[in-house]
Amino acid sequence: MPPARSGPNLSRIASSLGVSVATVSNALSGKGRVSEQLAEKIRDHAAELGYVPSQAGRALRTGRSGVIGLVLPDISNPLFPKLAQAIEFAARAAGYGVLIADSRGDVAAQTEAINRLVERGVEGMIIVPRRATRISAASCPVAVIDTASTPGNTVAADHWQGGHDIAVHLAELGHKRILIIGNNPESNVQNDRVGGIRSGLRPGMKSSTLWIERLEQEKGSGCALGLAEKVREGFTAFAALSDLSALRALTELQRDGITVPDMASVTGFDDLIWSPVVTPGLTTVAMDMATIADIAISSLLKTIQTSGSREGVLVRAETDRVPMQLIVRQSSGLVDPTQSALQMEIS
Amino acid sequence: MPPARSGPNLSRIASSLGVSVATVSNALSGKGRVSEQLAEKIRDHAAELGYVPSQAGRALRTGRSGVIGLVLPDISNPLFPKLAQAIEFAARAAGYGVLIADSRGDVAAQTEAINRLVERGVEGMIIVPRRATRISAASCPVAVIDTASTPGNTVAADHWQGGHDIAVHLAELGHKRILIIGNNPESNVQNDRVGGIRSGLRPGMKSSTLWIERLEQEKGSGCALGLAEKVREGFTAFAALSDLSALRALTELQRDGITVPDMASVTGFDDLIWSPVVTPGLTTVAMDMATIADIAISSLLKTIQTSGSREGVLVRAETDRVPMQLIVRQSSGLVDPTQSALQMEIS
DNA sequence: CTGAAAGCGCTTACAG
DNA sequence: CTGAAAGCGCTTACAG
DSSP states (O other), X not given: OOOOOSSOOHHHHHHHHTSOHHHHHHHHHTOSOSOHHHHHHHHHXXXXXXXXXXXXXXXXXXXXXXXXXXXXXXXXXXXXXXXXXXXXHHHHHTTOXXXXXXXXXXXXXXXXXXXXXXXXXXXXXXXXXXXXXXXXXXXXXXXXXXXXXXXXXXXXXXXXXXXXXXXHHHHHTTOXXXXXXXXXXXXXXXXXXXXXXXXXXXXXXEEXXXXXXXXXXXXXXXXXXXXXXXHHHTOOEEEXXXXXXXXXXXXXXXXXXXXXXXXXXXXOSSOOTTTTTSSSOOBEEEOOHHHHHHHHHHHHHHHHHHOOSOOOOBOOXXXXXXXXXXXXXXXXXXXXXXXXXXXXXXX | OOOOOSSOOHHHHHHHHTSOHHHHHHHHHTOSOSOHHHHHHHHHHHHHHTOOOOHHHHHHHHSOOSEEEEEESXXXXXXXXXXXXXXXXXXXXXXXXXXXXXXXXXXXXXXXXXXXXXXXTOSEEEEOOOTTOOOXXXXXXXXXBSOTTSTTOOBEEOHHHHHHHHHHHHHHTTOOEEEEEESOTTOHHHHHHHHHHHHHOOTTOEEEEEEHHHHHHHHOTTOOOOHHHHXXXXXXXXXXXXXXXXXXXXXXXXXXXXXXXXXXXXXXXXXXXXXXXXXXXXXXXXXXXXXXXXXXXXXXXXXXXXXXXXXXXXXXXXXXXXXXXXXXXXXXXXXXXXXXXXXXXXX
């Protein structure tokens, strides 16, 4: 015999009230069909007994688990907290729970993570894919958050526009030579950001790009970026493609006696938790995680509700690019003619 | 009539093979009772059909959802990624899924988050409580990760010992005056860390404590901490109670022309993602998240498996304190007699 | 070794 | 407005 549940079930409420389970079910689900008087009595009694509906029973009957999955390339990514929070919030508002899965490791691990979620009966999932991974359709609707330029992407921050805003900001401050500091040229996100920055440069401005991973392959992990030297070469602005790289740049410059923003400006991306806390506060560009999560969730649920067959559909959203917002703090400032090495050469 | 499932079920496999569902079930669950020959045939056929067992059916029958909940005070906490990753990993190894819930907001929100998880049928949950919150037992086993000094705690890093190690490290470097930089004196974790640091001071060493939230209430959020002034007063080491505060201290010192570690040492707690990346790399104390997660999960599952009645039990672990590990990087160094303000006064 | 049957808790057409 | 009944997919004691 199957094990008894701990709490009360519909049947217990029904017999204790001398009505049928069907009526209790109808009363509690508020589908009408029950006299308001009886419905109230049933609701009261259920509350009194501390009735908690069994998701298992409901799921089995309706075929809907009320749960979606969230697959992340690496949960320890500093961007994850905000994303997970936004997704959980949006999902909850829609009555869904969120099951997490870490696809740490290679593409195989990602596929495995997806399968685990399917086995757990998720109705759909949201995936932040590993770099350069295509999602081979799972057996449920899938929403992808990556970059608008990724094929099959559902929704993303407009990284390109974010980069553009950074460039415009630096141009307005009078910077002419920008060093873009990225991590890995294989990243779709970082490439979009670079493209955006370059697109926003005005005539007379020049940029170079430094890829940290490449440098570290030569010089060893955790090596100096040599930014003080870059300042001497005439660079006045360091536009990092993530706040993590920006932080690395900022502290290296400070350590080497380059004051920020007097002698050089530093900007980042993502507005991570410590960005407002460092001195000087980091100028950065923030994603609108709440909107991204809302769009991902609502598109996903729309697809779930229409696709009767639970197939591996890649979800599309109506709006696939969510604007990023420039946040100006103290790490970026006007080029100071008395301090700038470039200006000194010219004069 | 209930909706048909998309994929094959036991019944489909059974009829297609001309055997009973019971036999298919037994064969796939590997409980023996089926001839190896038939079992293999069934397994092959199931795989061929892409059979995925229904968690809903299984859960309804067995009363076990195979899911635990993870309740966090604030998902956007920078500590969360590592914790969630470790919990997910340990849970997965035990065959469980992890449902997340953010108790952002007040104690009521935390209670609500707990209820949501119960409604979703979790078999137990792991809670990182809000500051100074006692968990009013939910209707399932609960493991709490906070500090060993919190009543009802299941497992925690040994924050006290971590603080002690920091103090010993600074003592060995010759520091005499330590400024402890904390966020909030109400935090159990931070208090344990402070206690540990003080316990590790040697005769002749003195410490003061700066609470950032208090300072900000006076001077406004994001105000300077005035650390350069502290250096002039003779402090040579700044022991922050979190890497976030340490980063704030480090950058403020650098901005004000205090070189680290030559003129002052800075240490943190937690080994957050950027700690090895800043210049100079941050000396800190790391929690062993994997071990903490393992202990939390295994204690929780043990309780789940024994407590037949699904009551609100507070889980206890055999080991409730997991050692923290000192990670020495460049931000802490020997007191330099030629640079130290204190030394200058003395000589 | 294999199968028929009960039952976990729910919802929904259908009948009254 | 209310109830009896079927059935979602599974597992397990029991019978053969």
